[in-house]
Amino acid sequence: MTGMKFGKLNEKTRILIMAPLLGICVFLTLYFHIELEVGVVFSHFFYVPIIIAALWWKDKGLVVAVFLAALLIFSHIFLREEVTTAYDFFRAAMFIVVGIVIATMSKHIANTEEELRKHRNHLEKLVKGRTQTLRESEEKYRVMFETAKDAVFLSDETGKFVDVNQVACESLGYSKEELLKLSNREIDADPRGYEAFLKIRNGAEEQTKFEVDQRRKDGTLLPVEITGCFFASGGQRIALALARDITERKRAEEELHKVNRALRLLSECNQTVIKTTDESTLLDRICRLIIEVGGYRLAWIGFAEQNKEKSVCPVAQAGFEDGYPGLVNITWADTERGRGPTGTAIRNGEPFLARDIMGDANFAPWREEAAKRGYASSIALPLIAGGQTLGALNIYAVEPDAFDVEEVKLLMELADDLSYGVNTLHIGKERRRAEEALLESEKRFRQIVENALEWIWEVDANGLYTYASPIVKKILGYEPEEMVGKKYFYDLFPPEDREEMKNAAFEAFAKKLSFREFSNRNVHKTGKEIWISTSGVPILDENGELLGYRGADTDITERKRAEEALEGHIDQLERFNKVTVGREIRMKEMKEEVNSLLKELGREPGYPSTPDQEKEE
Numbered sequence: 214m215t216g217m218k219f220g221k222l223n224e225k226t227r228i229l230i231m232a233p234l235l236g237i238c239v240f241l242t243l244y245f246h247i248e249l250e251v252g253v254v255f256s257h258f259f260y261v262p263i264i265i266a267a268l269w270w271k272d273k274g275l276v277v278a279v280f281l282a283a284l285l286i287f288s289h290i291f292l293r294e295e296v297t298t299a300y301d302f303f304r305a306a307m308f309i310v311v312g313i314v315i316a317t318m319s320k321h322i323a324n325t326e327e328e329l330r331k332h333r334n335h336l337e338k339l340v341k342g343r344t345q346t347l348r349e350s351e352e353k354y355r356v357m358f359e360t361a362k363d364a365v366f367l368s369d370e371t372g373k374f375v376d377v378n379q380v381a382c383e384s385l386g387y388s389k390e391e392l393l394k395l396s397n398r399e400i401d402a403d404p405r406g407y408e409a410f411l412k413i414r415n416g417a418e419e420q421t422k423f424e425v426d427q428r429r430k431d432g433t434l435l436p437v438e439i440t441g442c443f444f445a446s447g448g449q450r451i452a453l454a455l456a457r458d459i460t461e462r463k464r465a466e467e468e469l470h471k472v473n474r475a476l477r478l479l480s481e482c483n484q485t486v487i488k489t490t491d492e493s494t495l496l497d498r499i500c501r502l503i504i505e506v507g508g509y510r511l512a513w514i515g516f517a518e519q520n521k522e523k524s525v526c527p528v529a530q531a532g533f534e535d536g537y538p539g540l541v542n543i544t545w546a547d548t549e550r551g552r553g554p555t556g557t558a559i560r561n562g563e564p565f566l567a568r569d570i571m572g573d574a575n576f577a578p579w580r581e582e583a584a585k586r587g588y589a590s591s592i593a594l595p596l597i598a599g600g601q602t603l604g605a606l607n608i609y610a611v612e613p614d615a616f617d618v619e620e621v622k623l624l625m626e627l628a629d630d631l632s633y634g635v636n637t638l639h640i641g642k643e644r645r646r647a648e649e650a651l652l653e654s655e656k657r658f659r660q661i662v663e664n665a666l667e668w669i670w671e672v673d674a675n676g677l678y679t680y681a682s683p684i685v686k687k688i689l690g691y692e693p694e695e696m697v698g699k700k701y702f703y704d705l706f707p708p709e710d711r712e713e714m715k716n717a718a719f720e721a722f723a724k725k726l727s728f729r730e731f732s733n734r735n736v737h738k739t740g741k742e743i744w745i746s747t748s749g750v751p752i753l754d755e756n757g758e759l760l761g762y763r764g765a766d767t768d769i770t771e772r773k774r775a776e777e778a779l780e781g782h783i784d785q786l787e788r789f790n791k792v793t794v795g796r797e798i799r800m801k802e803m804k805e806e807v808n809s810l811l812k813e814l815g816r817e818p819g820y821p822s823t824p825d826q827e828k829e830e
Contacts, residue, residue: 234262267315278312364456386430475623486634496529516604554593594628598636667765690738
């Protein structure tokens with residue numbers, strides 16, 4: 214009653230009350246910021262004027278919430294600007310949210326009170342009239358009473374019904390005569406209904422509003438929202454109860470609850486997918502979350518085997534399983550044991566629902582065992598990654614037709630996220646294997662390069678060294694660090710050959726030519742000249758543009774020296790041969806002259822005329 218009087222204060226009184234409350238809020242803000250020099254404000258008091266303003270002025274009262282929110286934010290900006298206001302933005306937002314909620318509730322209560330007050334006033338007028346208008350009023354009352362959309366119950370102070378409308382009879386399945394023999398206590402399935410009746414009967418409350426289940430004649434329950442009050446009629450107090458069927462609202466609330474539960478499950482599963490790095494652990498945790506957060510009976514995951522039998526291998530499960538044989542001997546082939554939810558989902562790549570396990574013909578092989586464990590419905594969700602079905606996520610519930618449209622959508626999203634997580638782990642595992650193989654390959658390459666007799670090198674398109682194997686020190690006297698990023702290949706040519714060799718090399722670069730065993734002189738770090746044999750191939754990008762060259766150099770200085778020495782020996786032999794041949798020609802000429810003289814003297818020649826004869830002599 215005090216709350217009712219407080220709510221009926223006139224406008225001037227309300228303003229006189231609200232002004233000091235707002236003044237206190239301003240004082241607290243200045244006191245904490247200026248006097249105490251702290252960034253925290255005792256803002257809990259701010260809710261008092263916000264709530265009162267919303268109750269009194271409803272939507273207009275939001276001005277107070279906006280004012281106090283602005284006060285809190287701007288006080289930090291202008292008075293305590295060195296203190297972060299992130300939390301104050303949240304509190305300011307909460308002021309406005311609380312104002313909106315209270316204003317909305319106040320409007321709803323006011324509308325309900327107004328509607329109930331109208332009904333009550335109208336009924337009182339109908340029963341108070343003692344003149345000719347009584348009959349007309351009674352007729353109007355009866356029309357309204359019978360045409361009301363809600364069930365209307367009139368009862369005396371003991372709770373026994375004295376009148377009910379047709380909606381009340383139809384909703385509970387009784388005739389009017391049967392209902393008038395009962396009391397409100399007999400149709401309420403919850404004692405809260407009679408307790409509320411006693412409160413308004415005894416004057417503890419003027420009116421009441423609550424939800425309760427009424428019991429129909431056939432024993433089923435009907436959820437209703439009751440608005441009740443007492444009014445005087447014919448010298449006695451009559452209880453009026455308006456019962457609104459809230460079956461659809463309850464169903465909507467249940468669906469919303471299930472969707473919220475599925476959303477929470479999806480969120481936690483996503484966090485698990487992100488944080489878990491081991492596939493087996495991921496699958497186990499997802500199954501456990503489906504049971505603990507989702508509230509389902511059983512969850513298990515099976516992978517599709519690519520064998521002749523097309524079997525399904527269970528890899529994780531949680532919930533009430535108790536040796537359920539449905540986890541074994543399942544196939545995704547188009548056979549009897551492959552036409553259940555799991556096999557069908559894998560085979561078709563689409564979710565499969567068993568809305569009523571007891572009546573689903575495809576569930577026949579597992580129906581008896583499922584019934585023993587309390588499974589009434591199930592859903593199988595394919596796990597698809599990269600266009601391939603990896604397996605299926607299976608969820609079982611204790612009630613038939615447990616999976617509505619929105620819930621299925623969210624569970625499909627969960628399955629997609631799980632597929633992504635598993636595929637990511639697979640890719641990560643393959644990448645790690647590839648990286649390990651690459652590291653091993655690099656290790657082998659490094660060992661080969663470091664122990665090879667050839668100097669392995671790379672240069673960019675300008676000729677600057679980008680890599681030099683350690684053997685360069687043995688060939689040219691430089692450490693690899695002295696070469697990479699510091700020297701161009703033509704820096705090693707002798708000064709007299711440098712420009713010509715550089716131009717020739719860049720002509721080959723421009724044509725992207727490969728070259729093999731190109732002999733050239735280089736200058737050793739000590740200044741001596743050495744000969745090397747160079748082979749190289751161009752390095753091209755995906756568009757065919759030159760990035761540089763890669764190749765190998767071999768020290769051929771000793772070979773060059775040997776070749777030069779051999780050439781000297783050949784020259785000497787050629788000179789000796791020329792001398793020897795000349796001598797032989799001269800001897801032949803002398804022999805011929807001797808033979809000619811002997812002939813003139815009439816004597817036989819003293820020397821053979823042919824080489825064969827000469828050999829015989």
